[in-house]
Amino acid sequence: MDVAGLVERARGGDPRAVARLITLVENDAPQLREVAAALAPHTGRAAVIGLTGAPGVGKSTTVSALVTAYRRRGLRVGVLAVDPTSPFTGGALLGDRVRMQDHAGDREVYIRSMATRGHLGGLASAAPQAVRVLDAAGCDVVLVETVGVGQSEVEIAGQADTTVVLLAPGMGDSVQAAKAGVLEIGDVFVVNKADRDGADAVAREINQMLALGEARAAGEWRPVVVKAATARGEGVEEVVASLEKHRGWLEEAGALAVRRRERAAREVEAIALARVRARLAGTDGARLDALAEQVADGTLDPYTASDRLLG
Amino acid sequence: MDVAGLVERARGGDPRAVARLITLVENDAPQLREVAAALAPHTGRAAVIGLTGAPGVGKSTTVSALVTAYRRRGLRVGVLAVDPTSPFTGGALLGDRVRMQDHAGDREVYIRSMATRGHLGGLASAAPQAVRVLDAAGCDVVLVETVGVGQSEVEIAGQADTTVVLLAPGMGDSVQAAKAGVLEIGDVFVVNKADRDGADAVAREINQMLALGEARAAGEWRPVVVKAATARGEGVEEVVASLEKHRGWLEEAGALAVRRRERAAREVEAIALARVRARLAGTDGARLDALAEQVADGTLDPYTASDRLLG
Numbered sequence: 001m002d003v004a005g006l007v008e009r010a011r012g013g014d015p016r017a018v019a020r021l022i023t024l025v026e027n028d029a030p031q032l033r034e035v036a037a038a039l040a041p042h043t044g045r046a047a048v049i050g051l052t053g054a055p056g057v058g059k060s061t062t063v064s065a066l067v068t069a070y071r072r073r074g075l076r077v078g079v080l081a082v083d084p085t086s087p088f089t090g091g092a093l094l095g096d097r098v099r100m101q102d103h104a105g106d107r108e109v110y111i112r113s114m115a116t117r118g119h120l121g122g123l124a125s126a127a128p129q130a131v132r133v134l135d136a137a138g139c140d141v142v143l144v145e146t147v148g149v150g151q152s153e154v155e156i157a158g159q160a161d162t163t164v165v166l167l168a169p170g171m172g173d174s175v176q177a178a179k180a181g182v183l184e185i186g187d188v189f190v191v192n193k194a195d196r197d198g199a200d201a202v203a204r205e206i207n208q209m210l211a212l213g214e215a216r217a218a219g220e221w222r223p224v225v226v227k228a229a230t231a232r233g234e235g236v237e238e239v240v241a242s243l244e245k246h247r248g249w250l251e252e253a254g255a256l257a258v259r260r261r262e263r264a265a266r267e268v269e270a271i272a273l274a275r276v277r278a279r280l281a282g283t284d285g286a287r288l289d290a291l292a293e294q295v296a297d298g299t300l301d302p303y304t305a306s307d308r309l310l311g
Numbered sequence: 312m313d314v315a316g317l318v319e320r321a322r323g324g325d326p327r328a329v330a331r332l333i334t335l336v337e338n339d340a341p342q343l344r345e346v347a348a349a350l351a352p353h354t355g356r357a358a359v360i361g362l363t364g365a366p367g368v369g370k371s372t373t374v375s376a377l378v379t380a381y382r383r384r385g386l387r388v389g390v391l392a393v394d395p396t397s398p399f400t401g402g403a404l405l406g407d408r409v410r411m412q413d414h415a416g417d418r419e420v421y422i423r424s425m426a427t428r429g430h431l432g433g434l435a436s437a438a439p440q441a442v443r444v445l446d447a448a449g450c451d452v453v454l455v456e457t458v459g460v461g462q463s464e465v466e467i468a469g470q471a472d473t474t475v476v477l478l479a480p481g482m483g484d485s486v487q488a489a490k491a492g493v494l495e496i497g498d499v500f501v502v503n504k505a506d507r508d509g510a511d512a513v514a515r516e517i518n519q520m521l522a523l524g525e526a527r528a529a530g531e532w533r534p535v536v537v538k539a540a541t542a543r544g545e546g547v548e549e550v551v552a553s554l555e556k557h558r559g560w561l562e563e564a565g566a567l568a569v570r571r572r573e574r575a576a577r578e579v580e581a582i583a584l585a586r587v588r589a590r591l592a593g594t595d596g597a598r599l600d601a602l603a604e605q606v607a608d609g610t611l612d613p614y615t616a617s618d619r620l621l622g
Binding site: 032033036037039040041042043044054055128129257260261262263264265267268269271272273275276277280281288289291292293295296297298299300301302303304305306309310 | 343344347348350351352353354355365366439440568571572573574575576578579580582583584586587588591592599600602603604606607608609610611612613614615616617620621
């Protein structure tokens, strides 16, 4: 199947074509550029929502509940679960995804896991391409879920139109969440598992931290804090309402275009850096190894080594 | 103070000189190359130990207990806490470091926090330089503690001679830990807070996962799983013994030289990429913005944009 045909079939809603395109993107296939060029004119319609939070806050459950809510509205939904995998444990990690099986038979829902394995930056360029595939495939909403609260996860979740940060009581305090830099990227904070003790305290703490950082110009978005217990279906409609409110603000304030330009810039930059990195590992690999040996010996400093490598 | 003088004073054990050198490294100061060149001949002696684990597993407490154990052996210890900070919360995040105040008056202990803020990759080049400063300052052991279990944290902790992964019962199951890719990087796994229920189960699960991945050649290191409750001082000596055992293996098996060459290669590569990134944000910034606008509009795909950006 040629790329143009695949894109055509994906646009028509063929889930296998969508899956194959994402695989091409994920594997950095030779056809990648052709795929990207074919997708470009058909993108920009989907609302891209990033979700992040520490393991155990209920991200998969929340994503599944959001899918149900959007499906009830008749929308087509894509889910991209950015999920580090391990060669040791492979299949076991799919455990989480079991919760998504509620949507397994629904042809209007595309669910895809992507690995963050390999070098930093690899995913930073692959995830936005996968979002483009889902966007071109007519998804009204694309949910990008990242595992963990590391900086790369935060960056990926932050590359969305709207970013949701999930918290839960008893998962280490919210100061820990603040450490990962999620306060700055959250448009909507969901305090999940709100049926447990301590949810009010978490919500209060986040509100206080947001107030501390409050120096917003008129018309700026003020992050919303919502309590929910998505495993019981509680608070899901409030979360969706907050997401829609943010969407409205994005469009009215002209912020959507700005965010998307910034996202495109990060994407182009990530691709350029990945290419430089590939060159360093490839044709320049032997030279890098020789320089590294001198650095390890203490006979060369790493900056001079980097000069020699680039120059 | 000139750089050569600072390095001389740092080698003599002056904590202010050590602090100033790390600040130069962290701020990407103009003297950075001169600092790196002056340090290079004096490095390679310290045992570099990386520690990572999810928030709440007791990393700071464990690091503090390890410092005490190494000090009891008469060793000079450096601690580099790689700690994302937030402009919103700033000072509050120092809470963690309070536990380190046991060592505040000890001139043979250097403790330093570094921020992961800013672009990915920035820290990947700054942290190894800070380790070099501590190494040149005569530290026998350098403990590099990272917050969070994201990929960047895992990469930083993995750039050590010996990598310790901390886990604790009730912090989300160990499958979650596996997701972050820590199984592959851990030389020693510490199941902390072992006085709590579930510690045996976590230890068992990790051992099982390690066994699943078991296809080690003769002479390869088999990761060790140790239970501890470092806040009570329990198991600390066992952890140190495991670290020393790994150190012995590294030296006997010739693995230390291999690891250090690889680390140097990653370091040189990170510096080279940071330089390319700086160029893209700097002199090439306006061009990137113009290309990003076309990508956001769908009139250009990001790969072609990246081609045009790079040249």
